[in-house]
Amino acid sequence: MTEREAGIPTPAAHDGGSGRTLRRRILFGAGIGIVVVLGGLAWAGTAGVGSVFHREAELRVRDAAQRSAVFVDRMLTERQRELDMLLTSPTAIDAAREGTRRTASMGLEREPVQALEQRFNGNRSLDVDPRLRRYLGDLNSSVGAIEAIVTDQWGHNIVTTSMTQDFMQGDESWWQTAAEIGHTPAEAEFDDWSKQVVMTMAGAIREPSTQRTIGVMKLTFNLSRTDSALARSGGTSGGIRVELIDGDGIVISSSSDTPRMRPFAGARVAAASADTVVHYTADNRENMLASIPVGGGKWRVVAHVDDATALVEARRIQRYLNIATVGLALALLIGLAWLDRFVASRITHPTERLAIAAERVAAGDLSVDVDDVATTDDEIGRLTRATGTMIRELRRLATALRSTSSETAAMAEEITSGAGAMATTAEAMALTSSDLSEQSGAMSQAISQFSNDATRLVAISSELDAGSQEGLERNVSLRELATANRARLDESASALETLSADVAASATAADSLAQASEEIRAFVTFVQKMARQSKLLALNAAMEAARAGVHGQGFAVVAGEVRRLATEAAENAERTETLVRDVLARVGDSRATTARTVEAVASVSTATREGLDTFSRIEAAVVENEEWMRAISSASTETHALIDEMTRRLESVSKTTESFAASMEEVAASSEEQSASTAEIADVARSLARSADELSRLVSAFRLGDVAAPPAGLPGVPSVAAAVEEEELVGR
Missing domain, CATH: 3.30.450.20 (PAS domain)
Structure with a gap:
């Protein structure tokens, strides 16, 4: 198997171009920055000098x-x-x-x-x-x-x-x-x-x-x-x-x-x-x-x-300032050129060799040696020594991985077989738990339905009890209202009797007033007669005074005054007679009104007595209805208590059944989860086996060369474990 087929990148050819490009990019940017800064300072200086x-x-x-x-x-x-x-x-x-x-x-x-x-x-x-x-x-x-x-x-x-x-x-x-x-x-x-x-x-x-x-x-x-x-x-x-x-x-x-x-x-x-x-x-x-x-x-x-x-x-002054700026820029650029050579010899070239070694290690070549790249005690030297130690540790780790990859594959096979058996058992347990959960669910639904019916009965009983209590309260109110109305009717009857006596007294007083008016009219008639006689007497006296001549003038004055008084008495008598006639007419009207009032009071008294009898019968009927409503209320209370007790027991049974059903569902879910976990373990074990095979293949691709991995713990070459322990101690 080649390195490309194994998925390991091969090292590319390196001519130092990337390192020089980075170095020159930095120096070029620094040069441009210096030129820009000095140009800005020169411009600001010349502008300031010109302004001043x-x-x-x-x-x-x-x-x-x-x-x-x-x-x-x-x-x-x-x-x-x-x-x-x-x-x-x-x-x-x-x-x-x-x-x-x-x-x-x-x-x-x-x-x-x-x-x-x-x-x-x-x-x-x-x-x-x-x-x-x-x-x-x-x-x-x-x-x-x-x-x-x-x-x-x-x-x-x-x-x-x-x-x-x-x-x-x-x-x-x-x-x-x-x-x-x-x-x-x-x-x-x-x-x-x-x-x-x-x-x-x-x-x-x-x-x-x-x-x-x-x-x-x-x-x-x-x-x-x-x-x-x-x-x-x-x-x-x-x-x-x-x-x-x-x-x-x-x-x-x-x-x-x-x-x-x-x-x-x-x-x-x-x-x-x-x-x-x-x-x-x-x-x-x-x-x-x-x-x-x-x-x-x-x-x-x-x-x-x-x-x-x-x-x-x-x-x-501006010309001198520009010349000084150009000279300073040239001096800084010369310094940058010297710095470029120094950075190239002390940093860029060693870093480039370390980068090549790191790329070879990334490609799987662990036989590279970087101990001679830099021997100084600065950061580059420390990086060189650390990189050499890392490569030696990687060689030792690759050797250890080669020996442990086969053991990892065998253990993965055993885990896969055990996970299969566990998955079968978990599936059987899940089926049983599902059946029990379904039966408990059906029982819980039946009990819940019965509990709902009992709840409706409780509601009906509560409504009946509330209706009886309300009817009882209404009967009590009706009885109190009838008693109050009967008392008011009694008071009205007493008031009507008093009013009847007053009306009778008023009729008697009207008769007396009519008699007095007749006597006044007779007196007025007498006064009118006296006035006519006085006028005749005054006329005769005037005639006699006229016959007496001068000696009868005083008598004529008296006769004139008597005539004037007779005239005024006649006028007053006429007005009094008119007034007496009006009074007699009004007294007649009052007597008629009083008679009608007596008849009305008698009718109202009769109706009041009949109302008293009616309210007495209503009060008796209300008392009987009140006793009947108390009996209904007592029966409703006992029924409500019995239904409440039955509802509480049904709810207890329903909760127990629901808890049992939930427990069965949890058992079934746990079984399913266990089965899924077992399947995942099996998948992980198979993945582990594949990873072990792949690890064996990858480790076999590393080129360790003829240099044997140094044993851990040698002086000057710390192992990975030692380095990790040292970092933990520093962290503490």
Whole structure:
């Protein structure tokens, strides 16, 4: 039998490719990880450096703009203060007074402008105060005033430090503004004479007592000092340039060589910024600027720098960082290459040889020897020694399995024969138990049916007992109700007798009332007669009084009163007679009603006596029915007790029969289980026999070689049993 037929895999050819592939895969992954990590760190570093230098450049630009704005505001304030001091100085006021006096004496205010220009074309000034002219000329060295002009109240030049273009300044806008409101704001313009950008400021010279304008002074300053100050504010490094622009975006002063009086490229962006750093593009370059208004918002100080100049240091640091990252990556890759050679010599090659030996062992070749693979005391050396010990133990185990496989097959045959006999006995026992279980089941069903019939009898008896008890309770209630009704009828009869006596008394009272009414009517008739007699008597008295004349007037009054009283008595008698007739009619009705009431009371009294007799007979019948229901209830109770006793005995017999049937079923089930277990044992024994044969065949396929298995217990070669005991001790 070949190894392939025996189901044992043959060892494949090994060239070390898998070990090298795993090693190189690990090293390749580590290299890629190093490159990715270093690349990420380099990117993060360059981005961080760029961000830091960008923020620093913005701070420097903003700081330059703020410092320059402070300087420009201070410069404008100082120039305005110097101009105000000159305007209020006594020398300037005296010069204005003198110029106005001389102009008036010469009648210049009435001459045309062209005539004045031709007349004073030589010096274009009256030069009324040479001392003031020299003082104003010295301002160039102290405050940078390259030109000063003083005019009278009409605009004629009275003191100038240099030749001016015009003698008459009164038609100029700056002069008119200064004369009207007292001063003009600082203005930047290009001076054709000096070929440079200058700043002009003008103010009115006023009479101290009346504050009337008596002249105007104009100072022209060069901006060279402003350029130097802007250069100092912009700093000496970083390439920041500071520009001073007017409201139209024209450059009037700069820290560098930016052309003056030209539009600034970022003027629109500067006008929109509010003390913040903004970015814009000019000449295909990215720039940043900060703008701050000065001079009351008329001018702006703009500090700006292009990104390439501001971030040149950041670019240099980023370049150095990238070079350092590449160098570190190369160093790490060289280290990985050395590590590859070290891992190959100390780990990969020994592990590969151990893998080949393990595959040969898996294929059934136990003659392999791995003791010379690694002799070091590291993990690979320990693995080599453990693998050699395992192979020797497997050789010893294979030898032992060869000797025990035949014994296992014989024992399996004996177990199979014994299991067959046991299965036959279990089947016979199961048949007997099944018959007994069926008979017990039939008996249990019959007893259960009889018990059910007895239960129905108990239910019927219970219903009869309950019906008799209910009938007895109803009879008792009926008897109590009849007794109560008879008592009520007795009370009604007594009440009717009392009512009859009251009705009779009422009839007697009505008769008496009728007699009294007749007497009252007779009295009323008498009163009516008396009233008629009184009227006749009063009439006779009136007639006699009339005959008596004056002496009979008092008697006539008495006769009138008697007649009035007779009339009222007659009326009252008539009303009383009407009332008496009504009373007599009502008394007649009451007597008729009383008669009918007497008859009704007599009828009710007769019906009440008959009802009393009827309730007496009902009460007697209820008493007899109550005694009969008590007898029925007693018989039902005795029957119920007898049926209960019989039901309990039947239930006991039924439970015993069911227990016996269940026991027989359990015996039958146990027999069947024993038979099944015996069959399983037989199957297991047959499987064991087949396994023993297969084990013998497999063990015979192992190639043990010429090396004999070392006996267990030799020093340095522990057996499997010893190893297992050692592991158990360690586990405890």
